[in-house]
Amino acid sequence: MAHAPNPIADDIEQYLERHANKSMLRFITCGSVDDGKSTLIGRLLYESKLVFEDQLSALESDSKKVGTQGEGLDFALLVDGLAAEREQGITIDVAYRYFTTERRKFVVADTPGHEQYTRNMVTGASTADLAVILVDARKGVLTQTRRHSYLVSLLGIRHVVLAVNKLDLVDYSQEVFERIAGEYAAFAAEIGLTHVVPVPMSAYMGDNLTAPSPNTPWYTGPTLIDHLETVEIDDADETAPFRMPVQWVNRPDLDFRGFSGRIVSGVVRPGDRVRVLPSGRESVVERIVTMDGDLDEAVAGRSVTVTLADEIDISRGDVIAGVDALPCVADQFEAHLVWMGEHDMLPERPYLCQIGTMTVQARVTRPKYKVNVNTLEQTATNTLALNEIGVCNISFDRPVPFDPYADNRDTGGFILIDRLTNATVGAGMIAHSLRRSDNIHWQAVDVDGEARSLLKGHRPHIVWFTGLSGSGKSTVANELERRLYALGCHTYLLDGDNVRHGLGRDLGFTDADRVENIRRVTEVAKLMADAGLIVLASFISPFCAEREAARELVGADHFCEIFIDAPIEVAEERDPKGLYRKARRGELINFTGVDSPYEPPLNPDLRIDTTATSPEEAARLIIEHLRSLGTIV
Structure with missing residues (x-):
């Protein structure tokens, strides 16, 4: 090892015990690009004597080849592991490093500074206790500095070190340091960051990292490592109410049924009375089981299996909580949302959401408003773009147990996932539930959908036609309804143009408006199906996500997707309404197939090529399909 420490103390058991009992601090480094985050961590590892001889040799070699410090060591290379990072001299991914001192253990996350990688910074900050926000002394407080600080505040980090870095490049100017510290303090106060410690430093030179620097005699505060070793982080997780989201129902044999998960807050003991949410059933903890045997007590951060005195139906996602302080249960919330998707957020588009x-x-x-990170001004908006932060109303498809994010990160935070790509597109922090979610309840009725279906003599169904304008959707749907009517079926045809005269008259043709249009149509079609009708829905419906959402809302047994397929050249040649010609002349914007995308179905129930199949033959094929499903006889 380089700078090898003294051998372990004479009594190795005492050393190991002392090491095991050290507290742990998780912190992140963040700030604008090229402010020296990776260099800072690399220097801390070096100063902590955690760089082995072979690593030091590799560092010397790499510094000469790809480093940015001339003949000197480029400490950032100890952290920047990706080839693209080394080539560009920037951090792209989140890099986690572990190091220890005599007084504390640390896990540090080096997060990227580029705006396009803000989502990676959110990932690193989500579990941190403290943030080291770096500022280049030559540049001062930048937009990304403010964005990261605002995110730090939103994510519940209350301890911040303002590292005014590269002070050697401004001749260790006290005036520069105090100006930056003052500007940042004013911004921090506006966003609720009250525990900010400014430190003048040069990460590359090592000034004020582990020892006071003779270059800053005017500075009398702590070094960075002194502050990291001594800052008191409230251990709120253990004092908070007991919460354990269930990850797995543990049933190895007929005689054992336990519920496994990580305790995210509080303490649990055998004999404690608990409630399972959202069901609301109560029981008593009988055992706390681990691989090393039963425990008399388990605290936050521990993964355990608990058994209960009563047989209760519990599934993955349920939350076991102490009865003395329960989480809330709701399905509609106000939340801060950080948008991470490459494509803009679309209101009413269905996303997958992971909460706990x-x-x-x-x-x-x-979306209620978005926040300008420079001025903190709240601006009305209909969407959020990449890296924008806003306050939105969120609706889940079922009630979930939660705590406000300010009270519990684990039960109050969530991520949004694109249903088709599985990419994480948003990170949210619940502020509170919406009161209307508590005031609206389903009204029981005596005549249900099954009874209405029996009266009509056939099962309800939604036949969803999708395809380009001019593909033949309306023609086939009209022919199908004519034939179903002749068979005595009760039907209704929802046509895209007709709906736009009423239900969707206030909507345009942006992606967001198209999503909202299909959401409305889906809700209406569901009501009609509940009335016992066979509903024919003929809409371009260009996005897979909305069509899949319609299938899920109605139920796969009562929904089929018919892809009316025709090449755009054929559809444009037909052009019964002259729309393609207008679009090509620029008179129509956001026209599907010209300047707005169409996503063909991946697995339609039927695909009908209208260049080879007549409307009459298409209707016959669909009727055969409905008979095979048992919808009609």
């Missing part, structure tokens, strides 16, 4: 160990379907029902 539960996965539900979620929609952003209404």
Whole structure:
């Protein structure tokens, strides 16, 4: 090892015990690009004597080949592991490093500074206790500095070190340091960051990292490592109410049924009375089981299996909580949302949402405003773009147990996932539930959908036609309804143009408006199906996500997707309404197939090529399909 430490103390058992009992601090480094985050961590590892001889040799070699410090060591290379990072001299991914001192153990996350990688910074900050926010002394407080600081505040980090870095490049100017510290303090106060410690430093030169620097005699505060070793982090997880999201129902044999998960807050003991949410059933903890035997007590951060005195139906995603302080249960919330998707957020588009160990379907029902990270001004908006931060109303498809994020990160935070790509597109922090979710309840009725279906003599169904304008959807749907009517079936045809005269008259043709249009149509079609009708829905419906959401809302047994397929050249040649010609002339914008995308179905129930199949033959094929499903006889 380089700078090898003294051998372990004479009594190795005492050393190991002392090491095991050290407290742990998780912190992140963040700030604008090229502010020296990776260099800082690399220097801390070096100063902590955690760089082995072979690593030091490799560092010397790499510094000469790809480093940015001339003949000197480029400490950033100890952290920047990706080839693209080394080539560009920037951090792209989140790099986690572990190091220890005599007084504390540390896990540090080096997060990227580029705006396009803000989502990676959120990942690193989500579990941190403290943030080291670096500022280049030559540049001062930048937009990304403010964005990261705002995110730090939103994510519940209350301890911040303002590292005014590269002070050697401004001749260790006290005036520069105090100006930056003052500007940042004013911004921090506005966003609720009250524990900010400014430190003047040069990460590359080592000034004020582990020892006071003679280059800053005017600075009398702690060095960075002194502050990291001594800062007191409230251990709120253990004092908070007991919460354990269930990850797995543990049933190895007929005689054992336990519920496994990580305790995210509080303490649990055998004999404690608990409630399972969202069901609301109560029981008593009988055992706390681990691989090393039963425990008399388990605290936050521990993964355990608990058994209960009563047989209760519990599934993955349920939350076991102490009865003395229960989480809330709701399906509509106001939340801060950080948008991470390459494509803009679309209100009412269905996304997958992971909250705790539960996965539900979620929609952003209404963005209320977005936040300008420079001025903190709240601006009305209909969407959020990449890296934008806003406050939105969120709706889940079922009630979930939660705590406000300010009270519990684990039960109050969630991520949104694109249903088709599985990419994480948003990170949310619940502020509170919406009161209307508590005031609206389903009204029981005596005549249900099954009874209405029996009266009509056939099963209800939604036949969803999708395809380009001019592909033949309306023609086939009209022919199908004519034939079903002749068979005595009760039908209704929802046509895209007709709906736009009423239900969707306030909507345009942006992606967001198209999503909302299909959401409305789906809800109407569901009501009609509940009335016992066979509903024919003829809409371009260009996005797979909305068509799949319609299938899920109605139920796969009562829904079929018919892809009316025709090449765009054929559809454009037909052009019964002259729309393609207008679009090509620029008179129509956001026209599907010209300047707005169409996503063909991946697995339609039927594909009908209208260049080879007549409307009459298409209707016959669909009727055969409905008979095979048992919808009609």
